Amino acid sequence: MFDGTRSIDDKAIAMTYAQLLKQTSGELERFGVPNPEQEAWWILASSTGRENSQLAAELALPVPAAVGKKVAQVVQERRGGKPLVYATGETEFYGLRLKVSPAVLIPRPETEVLAAEILKELDLRAGRNLPFSILDIGTGSGCIALALLSQLPNSFAVATDISKEALFVAAENAGALGLSPRIQFVLGNVLEPIKAEEKFDVIVSNPPYIDSSEMESLDDSVRRFEPNLAIESHRGGTWFHREITRLGAFRLRPEGILAFEVGNRQAKMVARFIKKTGFYAKPQIFYDLFGYERVVLVRKI
Structure with a gap:
């Protein structure tokens, strides 16, 4: 769950990868993660099992609920200071x-x-x-x-x-x-x-x-x-x-x-x-x- 009224998981089906990427980057930036845009890419790539190049070709596609939930979990762990590698598990x-x-x-x-x-x-x-x-x-x-x-x-x-x-x-x-x-x-x-x-x-x-x-x-x-x-x-x-x-x-x-x-x-x-x-x-x-x-x-x- 991100700050605010909207949960990534709640809106997962209606949200595209491009929208999720932007929202993830913004949330990371708000709590001081360096290079939030790059890290948002890494989180989405890890959560989907795709390479960055594959993900870039699918930005207009809707996000499955399971992916939205995984992204939200990783972001919450990053907010608590956990290193990205441990948060994504790879x-x-x-x-x-x-x-x-x-x-x-x-x-x-x-x-x-x-x-x-x-x-x-x-x-x-x-x-x-x-x-x-x-x-x-x-x-x-x-x-x-x-x-x-x-x-x-x-x-x-x-x-x-x-x-x-x-x-x-x-x-x-x-x-x-x-x-x-x-x-x-x-x-x-x-x-x-x-x-x-x-x-x-x-x-x-x-x-x-x-x-x-x-x-x-x-x-x-x-x-x-x-x-x-x-x-x-x-x-x-x-x-x-x-x-x-x-x-x-x-x-x-x-x-x-x-x-x-x-x-x-x-x-x-x-x-x-x-x-x-x-x-x-x-x-x-x-x-x-x-x-x-x-x-x-x-x-x-």
Whole structure:
């Protein structure tokens, strides 16, 4: 229900998509959502299951009641501050449409850089058709592992997480994308659930990297809605990077790739302790779309 005397659901059959788009945009603007017109498009596209281009061709058509009800629900949740991705229940990552819920961290463009740099490194090695084995630690929605598998047709992944709810979301995404036969989901922390004899060509992780002392500085919507388990590192911002670096040295094949997403001002620190282990070549640091050092990637010697 929007403010005023008219409900989207009540007028759904009589209202066209163009009218609903205008009304949704106006309501979003009234309670301060940035880019209300663009967001209104996203909400309608998600609520109808259509791409923007399809929706644009149907603006003169009447809106089904179920769509009007869904749009109204999403707008109400946005009014309460819930991130758009959680309100619609889906997002796009590396060209894949993924289901998300408050059980998983919202996949972000910064993390696409992590997937892209791994693929570039594999291209340099031998190309994407070889059967690489991938371990994704702290998989969340499955976005990294699934993005890699979508580009590596003969590869297989193991994806771990400490959250059963997150693994359920990731498994749903794998099924929807037709990738379930090539990925195994395992409950557990870091490398604990992985058998000692298992070896991988790629170990990748976007672990919790916000130190407990920095949690209050995060955006309010992150602190209120995203899972603390996927964000906060109680033992220091780089503890998980250190642990995975140490244990990963014994689970990577020779010339295997270790790749991390890191927080602001963490990249050089992570690169230094990777190098000090003696197990790896010189780490490479890559920047995200906003110019921050975001990815550390290295090969095992």
